[in-house]
Amino acid sequence: MKKFVLATCATAIVLSGCAGGMTDTQRNTGIGAGIGALGGAAIGSATGGNRGAIGTGAVVGAAAGALGGYLWSQRMENQKRQMEAATQGTGVAVTQTQNNELKLAIPSDVSFDVGRANIKPNFAPVLDQFASGLRNNPNAEVRIIGHTDSTGSDAINNPLSVDRATSTRDYLVARGVNAAAFRIEGRGSHEPVADNNSDAGRAQNRRVEIYVGERGPRS
Numbered sequence: 001m002k003k004f005v006l007a008t009c010a011t012a013i014v015l016s017g018c019a020g021g022m023t024d025t026q027r028n029t030g031i032g033a034g035i036g037a038l039g040g041a042a043i044g045s046a047t048g049g050n051r052g053a054i055g056t057g058a059v060v061g062a063a064a065g066a067l068g069g070y071l072w073s074q075r076m077e078n079q080k081r082q083m084e085a086a087t088q089g090t091g092v093a094v095t096q097t098q099n100n101e102l103k104l105a106i107p108s109d110v111s112f113d114v115g116r117a118n119i120k121p122n123f124a125p126v127l128d129q130f131a132s133g134l135r136n137n138p139n140a141e142v143r144i145i146g147h148t149d150s151t152g153s154d155a156i157n158n159p160l161s162v163d164r165a166t167s168t169r170d171y172l173v174a175r176g177v178n179a180a181a182f183r184i185e186g187r188g189s190h191e192p193v194a195d196n197n198s199d200a201g202r203a204q205n206r207r208v209e210i211y212v213g214e215r216g217p218r219s
Helices: 001-018 025-046 051-065 076-088 124-135 156-175 199-204
Strands: 093-096 100-105 140-146 182-186 207-214
Touching: 076 093, 076 100, 076 124, 076 207, 100 124, 124 156, 140 156, 156 182, 156 207
Parallel strands: 140 182
Antiparallel strands: 093 100, 100 207, 140 207
């Protein structure tokens, strides 16, 4: 049984290292399987210590580990490509995260004016396109995080960042996206991506980030 666990973990490590020929989903699945096997074997050992218990724990743990995290389905890939086309030339960054989330990083020249949380006219078409993809994904989980630059105090910036996330969510809900899919956060000025000592840097820091993850179908 020890050989089985070691083989499972070794396979996961080899898979995680083969970056050139694998998707993020495959790498994460391999790593998850290895971690799950270790955890499952530990549970099996703690619940009896015999070979059968350890073996069962390792197999169950490997399966659970492989199912952890988000899926990167063809639907997610299609939405990524759709958003890349919709935001080309706008400064919006569209990426796939290591956790298999679709991330949209939307700077202030697209999203919000200084000190405001109202959706700008050139932000609306991006959100309209985004909403169409979300309406077709009933398993989507969406996080919207608002940010500000360092101008002003936390007493101003913290609620403003939440208001920006709220405005984005409300716009998407008004276009038919399920309100239960959303979680919003505000980070104020505490997570800058550029230098706040310049106008250009502050403009980059006034932003909203949207993350979309897809879970497997719920039973």
